[in-house]
Amino acid sequence: MQVSSADRAPSAxxxxxxxxxxxxxxxxxxxxxxxxxxxxxxxPGMVExxxxxxxxxxxxxxxxxxxxxxxxxxxxxxxxxxxxxxRPMARGELTTPQALVFALALAAVGSAxxxxxxxxxxxxxxxxxFFGYAFIYTVLLKPTTPxxxxxGGLSGAMPPxxxxxxxxxxxGPEAVLLVLIIFVWTPPHFWALALYRVEDYRRSxxxxxxxxxxxRFTQLHILLYTVLLGAVSILPFAIRMSGWVYLASAVILAxxxxxxxxxxxxxxxxxxxxxTFTYSLYYLAALFAALLVDHYLxxxxxx
Numbered sequence: 001m002q003v004s005s006a007d008r009a010p011s012a013x014x015x016x017x018x019x020x021x022x023x024x025x026x027x028x029x030x031x032x033x034x035x036x037x038x039x040x041x042x043x044p045g046m047v048e049x050x051x052x053x054x055x056x057x058x059x060x061x062x063x064x065x066x067x068x069x070x071x072x073x074x075x076x077x078x079x080x081x082x083x084x085x086x087r088p089m090a091r092g093e094l095t096t097p098q099a100l101v102f103a104l105a106l107a108a109v110g111s112a113x114x115x116x117x118x119x120x121x122x123x124x125x126x127x128x129x130f131f132g133y134a135f136i137y138t139v140l141l142k143p144t145t146p147x148x149x150x151x152g153g154l155s156g157a158m159p160p161x162x163x164x165x166x167x168x169x170x171x172g173p174e175a176v177l178l179v180l181i182i183f184v185w186t187p188p189h190f191w192a193l194a195l196y197r198v199e200d201y202r203r204s205x206x207x208x209x210x211x212x213x214x215x216r217f218t219q220l221h222i223l224l225y226t227v228l229l230g231a232v233s234i235l236p237f238a239i240r241m242s243g244w245v246y247l248a249s250a251v252i253l254a255x256x257x258x259x260x261x262x263x264x265x266x267x268x269x270x271x272x273x274x275x276t277f278t279y280s281l282y283y284l285a286a287l288f289a290a291l292l293v294d295h296y297l298x299x300x301x302x303x
Contacts, residue, residue, distance in 0.1 A: 059163070136155070
């Protein structure tokens, strides 16, 4: 009797890929990038190598663990959505015990790294972020309210504060401002995705804003939040945390985001919603990169 390819046990590389996909690598990478920027912004010099390496890996592992728990909890929902049905849990490639042990192992190792090589505050803040995303957002908020991404966005906005705490042992007002930028960025980013994936969310039963309040209402709120984000992104310059290089970058990037939001509001198309979502990803990465460049250029540009 021949064994079909579907019945064969996965190879070690296939199994490794399945576990890696649980961590949502691209999303994790953006979160860790923002955390690392937070580390460098917290000091006028260079970050201590041990703190940089242990902090980056520890935050990465805890973020990956949180996303793995999210995939575990949402496996039924993911299986109903075109965007997520290929995820390992949705396809039944991994069992619940396998995913749970993997997620907890990542969280345990990440926590140990942060406690031993960084500091206790960073560990506890990152653990709180883990539970905020994996349980408060995924279990309590996402299936119950269209404001899920607004309220739950706080956990996703925390990485810069985690990086800041890793270097300074505290969360200063500058770190809170970095969190605020991501917090305000999150709704227009996800609502743009929800607009062109609205049928997915409708099938899944999740109360995303386009499902509960309609397309036009969501378009307006994307525009309003994008304008608010443009204003918030100027605050690092206003409090003298950054200089003219960042200000110019923030204004140009905000103008591009608002332009996308206006086009989306005036004439909806799935293509424009997708373009707005894609721009939002580049926007956040470029904005934080501009903060970093400005941070190290300021001593040379100051009179």
